[in-house]
Amino acid sequence: MSRLLRALACAAALLLTLLGSPAVQAQQAQPQAAGLQALFSGDFSERLQALQAVADVTSPASERVLRALDQDRLRQVGERVLIQDAGSGAALDPVSGQPVPEISAEALAAGATPVLNNRLRQLLGAALGAYELLSPDVAVRRAAVSHALQSPGEIAPGLVAQALAAEKQSDLRGALQVLSALQALPAQGDALWQSAPDAGDATRATLAVLDTLAQASAPEALPPLRRLSQDESLSKGWRLRVAEALATYQKRHERAQWFNTVFSGLSAASILLMAAMGLAITYGLMGVINMAHGEMLMIGAYATWLTQSAVRSLAPGWLDQYIWLAIPASFGAAALVGMLIESLVLRHLYGKPVDSLLATFGISLILMQTVRTLFGAQNVEVANPSWLAGAQMPFQDWLPGLQLLNSRIAVLVFAAAVLLAVWLLLTRTRLGLFVRAVTQNRRMASCVGVRTRRVDNLAFGLGSGIAGLGGCALSQISNVGPDMGQGHIIDSFMVVVLGGVGQLAGTLVASLGLGVGGKLAEPYMGAVLTRIVVLLLIVLFIQKRPQGLFALKGRSAEA
Structure with a gap:
């Protein structure tokens, strides 16, 4: 139990650090160590929660840490976690990206490195791929959106919202809207599906999600609609709404x-x-x-x-x-x-x-x-x-x-x-x-x-x-x-x-x-x-x- 509490505390401290909280910035070294040190822990659950905390934050500091981790440039020297510069090998602060001159390149190279297994690398790859949603290259963004639609749960919703606000390509905007809808769609076992649709905020939000999926161009919108339509636990009202959304999607795509x-x-x-x-x-x-x-x-x-x-x-x-x-x-x-x-x-x-x-x-x-x-x-x-x-993709709305x-x-x-x-x-x-x-x-x-x-x-x-x-x-x-x-x-x-x-x-x-x-x-x-x-x-x-x-x-x- 104490180990779980310690991991949660580390994750919370890391979130505050990467978001730039003033309370944390006043004591930058200690919270940074408390948050990022969990990545070097021998306990898998602590490493997983710490990495998830970094992935859930949309900021330059978060991207900097993720890329350093992916390129094996994240080091722990004593109580401090630093980034090894790709060119000079000098120590960099993971939050600000500024050099840390008191740590020599030799000491940094001798520092400890985090241990990543397949599950952590999969999460790391998904988190890094999400940042490609903001790439200036249309082809890179298109590939990133396609990859994100395969695992929408591993992408930070804030990053999707940021990409959607900046996207100008109509087809990519549609795909990002589907990605956002998939993230907002309640899980199959959610209590919302067992109740009758009402006038509440949760019902209105879910109906908007179903409408987005029904009007979607991306094929990834179809599987969740099919799964919900075959779920016997859904109430009669929700089953009717899901069936209408599924019929609309199929008619447009046919x-x-x-x-x-x-x-x-x-x-x-x-x-x-x-x-x-x-x-x-x-x-x-x-x-x-x-x-x-x-x-x-x-x-x-x-x-x-x-x-x-x-x-x-x-x-x-x-x-x-x-x-x-x-x-x-x-x-x-x-x-x-x-x-x-x-x-x-x-x-x-x-x-x-x-x-x-x-x-x-x-x-x-x-x-x-x-x-x-x-x-x-x-x-x-x-x-x-x-x-x-x-390919050309005209008339996507119709x-x-x-x-x-x-x-x-x-x-x-x-x-x-x-x-x-x-x-x-x-x-x-x-x-x-x-x-x-x-x-x-x-x-x-x-x-x-x-x-x-x-x-x-x-x-x-x-x-x-x-x-x-x-x-x-x-x-x-x-x-x-x-x-x-x-x-x-x-x-x-x-x-x-x-x-x-x-x-x-x-x-x-x-x-x-x-x-x-x-x-x-x-x-x-x-x-x-x-x-x-x-x-x-x-x-x-x-x-x-x-x-x-x-x-x-x-x-x-x-x-």
């Missing part, structure tokens, strides 16, 4: 989740659009079922990785801008491989659909094995530039939890730019005119002097290059490996058939439909069943409209 799913579907549709655009050109032009088209995405992705590796080695200062070199590299690498395939293999197989299908399937296997041999079977890492890292990843936003913008460039190429250039002429009526185009073989080669290279751009974009949001193209070839063919052969508008509409519709259906049916249902629906649609959504115009189409 809405945000729906928008997240749509955004994910749009980014998936963007990749599918770039893969299918190239296939629509080559399949519409030559009627070749190119089973190696998915490997053009893989080649574009590996070209991006090689570009990143080259920039890292040759010009590391420009690594953050490697993507601008990777875009033409991915297009050029895939286009070159596509033109070689057309010149060496497919040119001899026109009019033989089965032979061309088998040949391109074999080419697909050769390309995958070549990549495995050169770069290994494991996935390679393609890092996002720093300006593509992170859509809490909505996160628009910068990398996926960039993919959407990039796909739109590629679509615009391809449309301009096909409608405003001589090559585009030839491609459209050969697609609509190859014989008539040849009769008027169009070199159809040359157009085939260039168009095949263009389609492969567009797929390579899709691989470059895919590398920013997904893994890069030898098999990555296999997951897109079937979907690309479905887009081409559904949208209409050689039709960019149809390719766009079909890509959006399959990408967004598939993502929306997956939570209800699963990925596999969704693909089966989509395939069946496309088969039924093609039975009714074989030409697809947008029919190709021309004599060959009408024949």
Whole structure:
């Protein structure tokens, strides 16, 4: 009992010391020793209470002591507790931070050090992390808030209030409000929950806490609401209030989740659009079922990785801008491989659909094995530039939890730019005119002097290059490996058939439909069943409209 009283006295003295009480400042040395000496005690409970007392005080002196303790710079020399300066090793007063010249550096280094076990270090880490809530760096504050939400009971409420008053970022203010609410929420066994809600101050404060949690964006607000809703000891009135708060939270977050799913579907549709655009050109032009088209995405992705590796080695200062070199590299690498395939293999197989299908399937296997041999079977890492890292979180008041990843936003913008460039190429250039002429009526185009073989080669290279751009974009949001193209070839063919052969508008509409519709259906049916249902629906649609959504115009189409 006497030991417990002594520990409480030490903690009280330490609180007065760190708060700067005038009564204590008049006799600074003795109260300082009485409070901080408990950290050097052999009794665990005394050390725990003394450390908790320091952590509960929000002051520069408290932070100074905690950091010195964390860096093993807190020393006890006789009856005094001092801090060893990190640079000179001189003795510093823990409260004022001023030098203590009467204590030599040698005597300080020989002083006793506190003993910290895992529990004390955990408390120390949480207390130090709380001070990051006041950091001028937004990223540091965001990480500190995230960590504090995992253990709100170990953060001083005064520090949270101070951080909330100074915070300007709306998302961090919301998270800090949730943290403050979690600290103020009565425990499950509290007598308040057994009584009926009344007009008292405690009831009003608790209702305000429940309202804060119901309107919260942070996912940490959900577990306490669920626990309370399942607690049978709550009175009927409180159970109704908790259920209302839980329903409000879930409704708002379900809405945000729906928008997240749509955004994910749009980014998936963007990749599918770039893969299918190239296939629509080559399949519409030559009627070749190119089973190696998915490997053009893989080649574009590996070209991006090689570009990143080259920039890292040759010009590391420009690594953050490697993507601008990777875009033409991915297009050029895939286009070159596509033109070689057309010149060496497919040119001899026109009019033989089965032979061309088998040949391109074999080419697909050769390309995958070549990549495995050169770069290994494991996935390679393609890092996002720093300006593509992170996420945008708009409309948090209406859509809490909505996160628009910068990398996926960039993919959407990039796909739109590629679509615009391809449309301009096909409608405003001589090559585009030839491609459209050969697609609509190859014989008539040849009769008027169009070199159809040359157009085939260039168009095949263009389609492969567009797929390579899709691989470059895919590398920013997904893994890069030898098999990555296999997951897109079937979907690309479905887009081409559904949208209409050689039709960019149809390719766009079909890509959006399959990408967004598939993502929306997956939570209800699963990925596999969704693909089966989509395939069946496309088969039924093609039975009714074989030409697809947008029919190709021309004599060959009408024949």
